[in-house]
Amino acid sequence: MDTAGYDVVVIGAGPVGENLADRAVQGGLSAAVVERELVGGECSYWACMPTKALLRSGAALRAARQVPGAREAVTGGLDVAAVLRRRDSFASDWQDGGQVSWLASAGIALYRGHGRITAERVVEVTGADGVVTRVTARHAVVVATGSGALVPDIEGLREAAPWTSREIVAAKEVPGRLVIIGGGVVASEMATAFSRLGSSVTMLARDGVLHLAEPFAGERVAESLRDKGVAVRVGAEAGSVKRNEDGTVSLTLTTGEHLDADELLVAIGRTPNTGDLGLETVGLTPGAWLAVDGTMRVVGADGVPVGGGWLYAAGDVNRRVLLTHQGKYQARAAGDVIVARATGAAVDDRDWGRHAATADERAVPQVVFTEPEVASVGLTAAGAEAAGLRIRVVDYDLAATAGSALHAEGYQGHARMVVDEDRQVIVGVTLVGPDVAEMLHAATIAVAGEVPLDRLWHAVPAFPTVSEVWLRLLETYGR
Ligand SMILES: Cc1cc2nc3c(=O)[nH]c(=O)nc-3n(C[C@H](O)[C@H](O)[C@H](O)COP(=O)(O)OP(=O)(O)OC[C@H]3O[C@@H](n4cnc5c(N)ncnc54)[C@H](O)[C@@H]3O)c2cc1C
Numbered sequence: 001m002d003t004a005g006y007d008v009v010v011i012g013a014g015p016v017g018e019n020l021a022d023r024a025v026q027g028g029l030s031a032a033v034v035e036r037e038l039v040g041g042e043c044s045y046w047a048c049m050p051t052k053a054l055l056r057s058g059a060a061l062r063a064a065r066q067v068p069g070a071r072e073a074v075t076g077g078l079d080v081a082a083v084l085r086r087r088d089s090f091a092s093d094w095q096d097g098g099q100v101s102w103l104a105s106a107g108i109a110l111y112r113g114h115g116r117i118t119a120e121r122v123v124e125v126t127g128a129d130g131v132v133t134r135v136t137a138r139h140a141v142v143v144a145t146g147s148g149a150l151v152p153d154i155e156g157l158r159e160a161a162p163w164t165s166r167e168i169v170a171a172k173e174v175p176g177r178l179v180i181i182g183g184g185v186v187a188s189e190m191a192t193a194f195s196r197l198g199s200s201v202t203m204l205a206r207d208g209v210l211h212l213a214e215p216f217a218g219e220r221v222a223e224s225l226r227d228k229g230v231a232v233r234v235g236a237e238a239g240s241v242k243r244n245e246d247g248t249v250s251l252t253l254t255t256g257e258h259l260d261a262d263e264l265l266v267a268i269g270r271t272p273n274t275g276d277l278g279l280e281t282v283g284l285t286p287g288a289w290l291a292v293d294g295t296m297r298v299v300g301a302d303g304v305p306v307g308g309g310w311l312y313a314a315g316d317v318n319r320r321v322l323l324t325h326q327g328k329y330q331a332r333a334a335g336d337v338i339v340a341r342a343t344g345a346a347v348d349d350r351d352w353g354r355h356a357a358t359a360d361e362r363a364v365p366q367v368v369f370t371e372p373e374v375a376s377v378g379l380t381a382a383g384a385e386a387a388g389l390r391i392r393v394v395d396y397d398l399a400a401t402a403g404s405a406l407h408a409e410g411y412q413g414h415a416r417m418v419v420d421e422d423r424q425v426i427v428g429v430t431l432v433g434p435d436v437a438e439m440l441h442a443a444t445i446a447v448a449g450e451v452p453l454d455r456l457w458h459a460v461p462a463f464p465t466v467s468e469v470w471l472r473l474l475e476t477y478g479r
């Protein structure tokens with residue numbers, strides 16, 4: 001068996017694994033990544049990039065139609081083939097040559113194959129040809145294996161081979177009738193994309209639409225989907241599923257109602273890629289999410305770092321936040337702390353310290369690219385109350401700014417900020433409206449920076465932009 005040694009060995013070359021290895025190399029360590037599919041991971045080929053490409057053309061068309069003068073120039077609907085071609089190009093045609101070159105330029109070694117931990121700081125990589133290579137780590141092994149789609153135990157569902165996020169994101173054709181099980185982020189974005197592309201969509205949103213966001217966000221997205229002809233069935237649940245001989249799918253809901261569709265998407269959350277990773281060799285449970293401490297070291301049930309602290313986990317697999325940018329943020333902190341521990345430098349894992357991913361708990365930004373877009377950071381009002389904060393909720397109609405009136409005819413939107421009354425800082429912001437995605441970072445800075453409200457008055461939004469809502473929110477709060 002071939003053997004090689006590095007300071008750091010990362011299993012999984014998704015966005016998180018790549019960034020972590022890069023950080024270790026930048027800090028003077030040697031690093032290798034192990035990847036069983038495509039370098040770049042889920043985000044590049046089956047998640048963030050291709051989904052946003054599927055959504056962007058429809059958003060641009062909607063934007064043009066909302067502005068007189070531009071509206072008259074729009075004479076047709078979406079060119080579906082062109083949208084799918086653009087999606088293909090943003091998925092790099094499912095080829096990872098570009099990312100492999102980047103790894104080489106960054107000085108990171110690549111082992112292609114399935115990685116398994118076989119002993120302390122030892123990873124064995126089984127290539128597609130069955131050849132096994134042993135890669136050992138002097139300082140750290142990092143699990144950055146991400147997550148896969150969760151398929152629930154619904155009668156007949158697995159046998160019916162439903163689409164998951166992977167299949168819908170890479171779809172070559174637009175199904176005539178699409179049923180979606182789920183009401184979360186993937187379900188809402190794909191209902192938006194495929195209804196625009198021409199599918200007749202039914203959404204079985206058992207727990208509501210975007211139910212973890214501020215209530216007005218889900219309500220507005222559901223209303224807009226309904227306006228587009230999507231059947232949004234809140235509370236509806238699939239009881240059994242059957243794939244018919246002609247390829248269509250039949251569903252029976254728990255109420256006994258029957259539905260027929262050309263394709264079925266399951267979008268009810270994720271499961272960790274830890275099933276066949278050798279976790280049992282270090283006393284952990286295969287198939288489970290990996291619990292970590294503040295510096296991403298994997299901890300056992302007793303909360304103590306496994307094996308004295310050589311095993312780390314970052315990104316989706318540790319379940320802190322299932323978002324690319326947040327996983328990459330963890331990767332920067334964890335890469336740096338591995339370097340610090342390897343070189344004997346001081347570790348700064350205090351809140352907001354260099355080696356802690358504090359924003360995971362306080363200031364996670366997310367944009368849901370539905371119509372309207374939902375851009376949020378930090379806590380919802382309900383979340384802040386549950387955390388025991390004494391809060392004041394400030395709401396403002398986004399349509400009531402000069403900037404939004406100029407931006408689009410009939411602009412509709414809503415903004416909310418959640419203020420921690422004791423500290424006089426904003427702990428959460430949610431913006432719902434057309435094209436609010438690019439406004440989110442100001443909110444993220446206010447929340448992560450814990451900028452006092454009386455200083456925020458001096459951050460003057462330019463006129464006439466939609467960002468003037470910041471001034472209106474402060475005025476509504478009062479000085
Ligand atoms: C449809 C969809 C849309 C999304 N859109 C967004 C978005 O717009 N913005 C956003 O921030 N997030 C989005 N996400 C979430 C985002 O995709 C994930 O948070 C991100 O991909 C996590 O990165 P990761 O590196 O942890 O894992 P992954 O991207 O899953 O990468 C893990 C890598 O590890 C490899 N691997 C797994 N096991 C092994 C093994 N044993 N040996 C070797 N290699 C292995 C896998 O092949 C994979 O390449 C979306 C998710 C979905 C499903």
Ligand SMILES: NC(=O)c1ccc[n+]([C@@H]2O[C@H](COP(=O)([O-])OP(=O)(O)OC[C@H]3O[C@@H](n4cnc5c(N)ncnc54)[C@H](O)[C@@H]3O)[C@@H](O)[C@H]2O)c1
Binds near residue numbers: 182205368369
């Ligand atoms: N734009 C973005 O940032 C973006 C886009 C897509 C996905 N993502 C990330 O990917 C992850 C996965 O997205 P997702 O939509 O699959 O998960 P999710 O957690 O966002 O939503 C899952 C939904 O399914 C429902 N559900 C759970 N079990 C169910 C069952 N048995 N039957 C019916 N409904 C059930 C839940 O109540 C929830 O509404 C998310 O954590 C999200 O952060 C992010």
